[in-house]
Amino acid sequence: MTGFLGFFLLFAVFGMIVCLALTTYRVVAGPTAPDRVVAVDVMVNIVTAMMVLLGVYYQEPIMVDTALLLAFLSFIGTLAISKYLEGRGLGD
Amino acid sequence: MGVFCSIVGALGLLRFPDVFIRIHAATVSVIGGAVVSIFGAALLTFPFNLSFSIKAFLIAGIIFLTSPVGSHAILRAAHKSKTPMWNGTVCDKLREAEKNV
Numbered sequence: 001m002t003g004f005l006g007f008f009l010l011f012a013v014f015g016m017i018v019c020l021a022l023t024t025y026r027v028v029a030g031p032t033a034p035d036r037v038v039a040v041d042v043m044v045n046i047v048t049a050m051m052v053l054l055g056v057y058y059q060e061p062i063m064v065d066t067a068l069l070l071a072f073l074s075f076i077g078t079l080a081i082s083k084y085l086e087g088r089g090l091g092d
Numbered sequence: 093m094g095v096f097c098s099i100v101g102a103l104g105l106l107r108f109p110d111v112f113i114r115i116h117a118a119t120v121s122v123i124g125g126a127v128v129s130i131f132g133a134a135l136l137t138f139p140f141n142l143s144f145s146i147k148a149f150l151i152a153g154i155i156f157l158t159s160p161v162g163s164h165a166i167l168r169a170a171h172k173s174k175t176p177m178w179n180g181t182v183c184d185k186l187r188e189a190e191k192n193v
Contacts, residue, residue: 045126046126048155052129064147071158082165083169
């Protein structure tokens, strides 16, 4: 993908890199554990979007499969950490 | 559009005072940033790469469905583990309900 559309895709990817930098600050400096979990959730979703956009740019279908897996794993991880914070076991 | 929402959400995540307010900015960043961008990519590749487009639609749907569930679970856990709130919080219906029972 080159030309006008490719320029827009790269611009979007650079904007998302800026967002990743901002959320990284919240992950490092977040005062409590739920802060960090929320920030990591946002980071994973932004990375998923970035992978889809880069897959369009480089014409690589494998990147979109990986993004699909990442979306599932982020959801499962968030639920597991919230159960842990609530003070229950994973089987409850 | 997606990048604008994403940056606004990240700034909110940086500036807001406690978890229960920061999750609003997180939702802006996820729904307005990630889902809209993936949807746009799916529409962009629809005419010449159908499998890519279907997978991208699937990812957008998954994020759209699972992100509210995840944020609800994490906030319930945060409330239950007594995370400190911002001083300006005026309304805590769940704590009042637990007190009455």
